[in-house]
Amino acid sequence: MxxxxxxxxxxxxxxxxxxxxxxxxxxxxxxxxxxxxxxxxxxxxxxxxxxxxxxxxxxxxxxxxxxxxxxxxxxxxxxxxxxxxxxxxxxxxxxxxxxxxxxxxxxxxxxxxxxxxxxxxxxxxxxxxxxxxxxxxxxxxxxxxxxxxxxxxxxxxxxxxxxxxxxxxxxxxxxxxxxxxxxxxxxTEINSKMFQATSEDVMLGALPLFHSFGQTVSMNGMLRAGATLVLLPRFDPNDALALIQQYKVTLFAGVPTMYVAFLNTPKLAETDVSSLRLCISGGAAIPVEVLNSVGEKMARILEGYGLSETSPVASFNQPDMPSKAGSIGTPIWGVEMGIMDADGNLLPDNEVGEIVIRGHNVMAGYWNRPDATKEAMTADGWFKTGDMATRDEDGYYFIVDRKKDMIIRGGYNVYPREIEEVVYEYPAVLEAAVFGIPHDEFGEEIAAAVVAKPGQTIDVDELQSFIKERVAAYKYPRVIQVLDELPKGPTGKILKREIDRAPFTAGQPTSA
Structure with a gap:
């Protein structure tokens, strides 16, 4: 065929x-x-x-x-x-x-x-x-x-x-x-239909088209529907808002840092965004505080999940189903997802394990890398994502963190995503990244890099106390640094691996 x-x-x-x-x-x-x-x-x-x-x-x-x-x-x-x-x-x-x-x-x-x-x-x-x-x-x-x-x-x-x-x-x-x-x-077909895209839609193409998210959801999805794609070569929240108003944009797909930028520009309050019927978020976990604010000030926002290896979309909070804040939703049509332990066993609901995916969206393999393909795929066709998650009784998945990002502090597992959710609740924080740093006594210590909202300052001691009141004693960051900005990838995803760790490891406390 x-x-x-x-x-x-x-x-x-x-x-x-x-x-x-x-x-x-x-x-x-x-x-x-x-x-x-x-x-x-x-x-x-x-x-x-x-x-x-x-x-x-x-x-x-x-x-x-x-x-x-x-x-x-x-x-x-x-x-x-x-x-x-x-x-x-x-x-x-x-x-x-x-x-x-x-x-x-x-x-x-x-x-x-x-x-x-x-x-x-x-x-x-x-x-x-x-x-x-x-x-x-x-x-x-x-x-x-x-x-x-x-x-x-x-x-x-x-x-x-x-x-x-x-x-x-x-x-x-x-x-x-x-x-x-x-x-x-x-x-493309499934996502275009899931978002109910038609020729009457206008999408703002702010995601890089060389990236899987921009290709499938923005370009392929909109052109399949016969819609109009308004291209934005470089994302700027004020430029994006101007285009939304000018062309009566109905759909916007972006990563969490784009939504954070929208919420923190005064132009949002001055711009008519009433044409928006749906916002789509992917590429990284979106903090619940940000998701709720976008829903109030822009349009309904749906969070989904996928990887380059899954074309990319694997799951979404789907328009015709209830959304759950903090969830990446349920598998899209024709896709299976599961939670797997280190021994390759599929786990029941409410247990933490690695997300595995099987279906029409999973890649044929890594180009000329049979070794890497074999490592990423199980014998019965499951693709191992490297992301840790749980699934609730309704079939909704909740990302806990990247498998490789998990921090083990004194024998306790700490998932940065959980701590970042709390950091984002602090009013002066614009962006945050939580990660582990080496520690002689505990193996790893928890560190946080934060960026302040424009015109605001962050008192590190106050922020630390704020977090400490809301998480278990072994989870709060002992080391916090305020930075001017956080390194980001082409889609705006925060790149933790590129944060300079030297200031975090110098003179760190050793108390529990």
Whole structure:
């Protein structure tokens, strides 16, 4: 049976060719125009010798060039390798070499690093965007304007790779999660219907399209529904609010730090956000305080869960079911989830274990990494997520923490997520991260990095007492540092591993 993820755009273009598919500033791109550009990009790849199954790397921000190249490559039967636009030359070379990419399409604004990485990997590069590309590099705009559109869509097998999504590499070099056409079509179809997306919807595309969340929920989901995607290349809460009001945005998908930013800008109170019917949160656990405030000041917000390896969505607080604050919801249609212990046994309700997932959304494996694939998958098809959680009697899952983030203090397990929930209740805290640091007596001690809300200050002793009153004695942070900002990934997710631990370990107390 032939299948291709690019058919979702093709079908929407046939249904409503003149409807606006994309907006970027004053630029409006209709479905017919977007479809034509993807056909031309497919023709360009074919003229350059790209064959079905070859990998095409994209290093593009949230601009129309991304979906043009993405669906164009898929049309030609190629495999898309989306890359973070902030990667450096050395990292770019690794992605290109590891994936075996045959060409790199890179935004000219990041051209120097891309050129360096492509040169080191021996991969041809094509530039995109208004800036001047590096010397000798051709512009994709001119190239696709000089070819005739390639009609038809290459029919792939459902199990053929469509996209290689590289994981963040928290435990070593990044690994390419191999997502098939079937993985992504199912995930897109189910999520689009779950959020009741129609051609009347307008979504603000603030999530990076090179990330799995932005790709499936924002781009693929909206274009499958024939909706309009308003692109925002770089998230700023004030810019985002202006776009919500200007284009009467109905759907917003973001990560918790984006919602924190909305709640802490004065512009929220001045902006008409009444067009919003639904906010979607993923990528990291959203503090209950933040979730409740968004629900009051913006729109109903639904929290979900997934990983690059699961296309990405695995569970959600679904619109037609009651939501539970602090929960990642229930599995989406066709997906099984369970709680597993260290011995591989599935656990009953209300016990802490590792989330495991099985279903149409689970990747085919890690690209050219059978060892890593075997480590991540059980013999009967469960994908081991590395996230610790519980499940209640109603089937709702509650993240406790990342398996690797769990702190063991004096023999007691402490889950940072639980402590962060309490820290966020402190009125002056904007952002927080709780983690373990080495300790001679207890093995690990609990530390917290916090950022104050604009115009406010945090009294560390007062904050510590606030937390101490609300959690068991072994759980409260003995070391708290106030920082100007916390390091974040491309989606705005707080990166605990990048926090400098030296100030936290120096002169730490040893009392229990």
């Amino acid at each position: 032939g299948l291709n993820l690019a058919t979702l755009l093709d079908q929407s273009a046939r249904r409503a060719p003149d409807h606006v598919a994309l907006r970027l500033g004053e630029l409006a791109v209709t479905y017919a125009q977007l479809d034509d550009q993807t056909k031309r990009f497919a023709a360009l790849l074919k003229s350059r010798g790209i064959q079905p199954g070859d990998r095409v790397a994209l290093m593009l921000p949230n601009v129309p060039h991304f979906p043009i190249a993405y669906y164009g490559a898929l049309r030609a039967g190629a495999v898309v390798v989306p890359m973070n636009v902030l990667l450096k030359g050395r990292e770019i070379a690794f992605y290109l070499q590891d994936s075996g990419a045959k060409v790199l399409v890179a935004w000219n604004g990041f051209g120097a690093e891309a050129y360096e990485g492509a040169g080191h990997a021996g991969v041809p590069m094509v530039g995109a965007g208004p800036d001047e590309p590096p010397a000798g590099i051709e512009r994709v705009e001119a190239l696709i304007g000089a070819v005739e559109p390639l009609e038809g869509i290459h029919q792939c097998e459902p199990t053929d790779p469509a996209v290689l999504l590289y994981t963040s590499g928290t435990t070593g070099k990044p690994k390419g999660a191999t997502l098939t056409h079937s993985n992504l079509l199912w995930n």
